Amino acid sequence: MKHRRKHAVLLWMLICSGLAEAIEPISTSIAVGMAAALTGFLASYPNILYYFHECCRPEWISFNKTDLNVDLQRKLFGQHIASRIILKAVNGFMNNDNPKKPLVLSLHGWTGTGKNFVSKMIAESLYKEGMNSNFVHVFTSELHFPHAHQIDTYKSQLQQWIKGNVTNCPQSMFIFDEMDKMHPGLIDSIKPYLDYYDKLDGVSYRKAIFIFLSNAGGESIIQTALDFWKAGRGREEIELSDLETALSLSVFNNKKSGLWHTSLIDKNLVDFFVPFLPLEYKHVVQCALAEMEARDLEPDTSIADQVARDLIYFPKSERVFSVTGCKTIVSKLDYYV
Incomplete structure (x- = not known):
């Protein structure tokens, strides 16, 4: 395989470097011969071009559990709950050849606790190009959906954008930053894509990943951390069960949250609410x-x-x-x- 790749690279360089012009004049018969040789080569190695351009294929999309685990352990500090949930959730989803729905993660916590950082880690463990992959799409509330009076337009655009990208690559990732600043109706508009459907209008969304990032619920997480600290208990003693109910309720009932009274919660479409503790x-x-x-x-x-x-x-x-x-x-x- 290494030899094939090396030959392909050399051939590609030859074609793209303009070397053909440097050895002019060239006879028509030789040109035809080179074209035939190239055609034969590509016929022998039909997948070779996938090495030069990102495609929705295993060469570019392949989950590496070890890399994700190492990054979470060595680069994410003070987040024992989030690390454990993220690794299990992503690993379980990626090892399921026939998931019943997309993976939906909702990351919550105060600013600077690692939510964006973890999103980047997940992308880097899945896509060869990481966050630069054509299959990773980031939406920021104030940048992409700034005007409340245009909510209907945004809904239509968002639905078409998600449908188009998943059609192009079923293993697409969508990251919604600043969820606490997003109009609740906007998130409800993508509910069908997160639900338990085999296909919608001929498109399956079951292999996509949706990640929501929000400060909403941060107060309840901080209060729990403070309670443990005041009681003289270590932060490592905090379990998901100590946070999960209060977190989901505070997010659902917070009018400043993009998930406020959204059907994503009452329909149980969010697979994991992931709390990020305040950092010491x-x-x-x-x-x-x-x-x-x-x-x-x-x-x-x-x-x-x-x-x-x-x-x-x-x-x-x-x-x-x-x-x-x-x-x-x-x-x-x-x-x-």
């Missing part, structure tokens, strides 16, 4: 050290401590949880390195 000082330090490593810098704990100390924490007197999580680490680090 030690987690901010870990984020700063990880960012240094990502920049090929020597990790320096003293600098990481300086960055962490600059952030605002709550409760104010005890300074337990970071208000912005790790969100401002990148810009803060620029000041110290």
